[in-house]
Each structure stands twice: as C-alpha cells, then as structure tokens.
Amino acid sequence: MSQSEPLWTKNFISLFLCNFFLFTNYYFLLVTMPIYAIHDLHIDESLSGLVSAVFLTAAIIVRFVAHPLIERYGKLPMLKWSIIMFVISSLLYLFSDNPASLLAVRFLHGLGFGVATMVAGAIVAHIVPLSRQGEGMGYFVLSSNLAMVAGPFFGLFSLERLGAFWMLVFALGCTIASLLSFLLIRLAAQQVKRPAAKRQLRFSLKQMIEPSVLPLALIGALFALAYAPVLSFVSVYAQSLHFGESGNLFFVIYAAVLLVSRPFTGRWFDARGPKALVVFCTASFAIGLLLLSMAKTAAVYLLSAALIGMGWGNLFPILQTMAIQSGPLSRSSSSLGTFLSVFDVGISAGSFLTGVLMASFGFRTLYGADAAFLLVVFILYFSMVGKKPKKEYSHARQEHA
Helix, strand or coil, X not given: CCCCCCCCCHHHHHHHHHXXXXXXXXXXXXXXXXXXXXXXXXXXXXXXXXXXXXXXXXXXXXXXXXXXXXXXXXXXXXXXXXXXXXXXXXXXXXXXXXXXXXXXXXXXXXXXXXXXXXXXXXHHHHHCCHHHHHHHHHHHHHHHHXXXXXXXXXXXXXXXXXXXXXXXXXXXXXXXXXXXXXCCCCCCCCXXXXXXXCCCCCCCHXXXXXXHHHHHHHHHHHHHHHHXXXXXXXXXXXXXXXXXXXXXXXXXXXXXXXXXXHHHHHHHHHHHCCHHHHHHHHHHHHHXXXXXXXXXXXXXXXXXXXXXXXXXXXXXXXHHHHHHHHCCHHHHHHHHHHXXXXXXXXXXXXXXXXXXXXXXXXXXXXXXXXXXXXXXXXXXXXXXXXXXXXXXXXXXXHHCC
16 A cells, blocks of 8 residues: 555645534534523523434435535535535524524534535545545544544533633634635545536435445444443543543543544555454444443543544544445445434434433443443444455545546
C-alpha cells in the first residue's frame, strides 16, 4: 500500500473542520436543549424527550428522500445548503420562545443534519486517495468523535456559567465556523462528478435506498443498539457511583485513545480489509462494556472508556467506510444515507430501551447484558456480511479503472 499520496490536503482539512463544527453544534445542543426546554421554556419533563426525538426523526426521514436531490444538484451544493440550514436553525433558536416553535426549529435543524452527515461522508470518498480510504474515513470520523467531547463540555459550561442566550449564540457560532470552513473546499471536476444540468428528479424506493448496504446497515443498527446505553447514560452511571470529576473524563479518555489508535486501524483496514479489524474492535468493545458493568473504582471506569474508545470508536468508521464502498461510487451518498438512517434507528431504540430496562435491572446488569449482546451481533455480522472478500469493499477501484 502506497503512503506517498497526501491525505491531509487543504480540501480534507477544510472538510474535517466543517464536519467538526457541525457535530460540535449537534452535541452542544443535544445535551443543553432538554435543560433549556424544561427550565427556560417550561416544557414538561415528560415531553422534553421530544426535543431530541423530533430532531432525529427529521434526520432519518430526509436521508431516505435526499438522494434524488443530491443527484440533481450535486454533493457540494447540497452540503452548502444543509450547512446554511444549520445556520438558519441555530439563529431561529434565539427567537423560539414557546414549545411549538422550538419543536419546529428542531425539525428544520434535523433536516439539515440528516443531509449534511450523508453528503459530507460521501464527499470524503472522492477526496482521499484510493489507497488510503480506510485511513481517510477513520480520520474524518474522528472529527465527530472530538466534537462529542467538545460539544457537551462547552455547551454545559456556557449554559451554566453564561446563561441560555449566550449558549445559543455560541451554538450559532459553530455553524458559522462550519460554513466558513466549507467555503475553503475547492474540488476539481474529476473529484466529484457534476450532475447533468437537466436531470429530472425521480423519487422512487430504488433512488432512496441502496439495497446492497441494507445487511450492513442492519448490523450497524445492532451495534448502535449496544452503544446507545454508553452514549446516553454513562455519565448518569458515573454519578451513581460517586466518581466525582473522574466521571466527567469518560469521553476525554475515549477521544484520546482514538487519536492514538486511528492511524494504525485506518492503515490496517486499507492493507488487510475489515475482517480481522472487526474482530479486534468488537472484542475491545465487549471487554470495555464488561469492565464498565463491574466498575467500582474510577480507574476501572476510565479503563473501560479506553477499551470502548478503541473498540466502538474504530468500529463505526470501519462500518461507515464499508457502507460507502458496498455500492457504486456514484451512489455513495445514497449508500451512506441508507446506513446512517438505519443506524440512527438503532441509536434511538437503544436509548429508549436503556431508559426502560435501567429502571428494572440497574446499570451493572444492563452493561453486562450489553457485552453479551455484542457477541450475538458479532455472529450475525459474519453470517450476513463478514464472508465477503476484501475486494468487494473496493468500489472506487472498479469505477476508476
């Protein structure tokens, strides 16, 4: 495998920053919106979950219908307009002073998020060298992993220390930074195929869904089902164990391990394909969940964060890269949109089930059962998609031959 082709080009760095600021805005508001809705807009706690549910519902719906628009207008223009939708939504939060208007803005924001995430990931496949697709996608997904740390930290800090108004202003600032980063991207015509000027819009099931990705998308949703209890409730778990400030370091350790491991796992994917890497990452993920279920000290808790970061943190970009490479390069946005939509269903279902099961069984039993569930998903992975040879995840080579 050649490492001579540059990866960190101006276009890649610009897209990396664009995605980082988009996801920082997303995570920023993910943790602050329920608090803002309850304390500032006086929405009943039982309805506060709608603030997140409406957002994700919009993202899932729009991914299924966006591909014909992307084919008609092109990936870069659609990314531009989705970012503009982010900016407009973030601005409208400042004027949403009742539950109905807030939910309407959340829905609009979710539409922008759904399109941006599927198009940005598809553009990466055109920017990175063919020989470094696994490594390139791994680094690109790292931008959202870092945002997962930065967003909640600065969101809660600004809300608690500066108040709701400045919290919303900083969220708006993230979207403006994303737009400015996007404006630095300059792609040659051969990197992103320009759409036909008079191509007609065709909304059909075949256009909306990439069938070749569905088995992998289902597996991704099951992995997401296993990750949801960590994403949604690990901080609450740490508080119940009285770990103090150490409990807030979970995603910091998670991100630090990703920074160190991502170069190696990305090159591993490009050199040897996904099989052995999926085994390693799933094992690390499962052991991390098992340790999390048994954690009685902050050290064990943070060790589980490192293993989960090594496992799930690297597994997600592997699955995302496989999703893009499973179908034709010309339908990369549809492939990624299909994968992410089904994946988000898994995250949403997992968050809901965690809340229900936690009340009956407790955190320790839940995380222990989660580790066992991963073994089931692992077996399903190899029975449904893991038998494919490496060359089948290599669409770009076929289309550029």
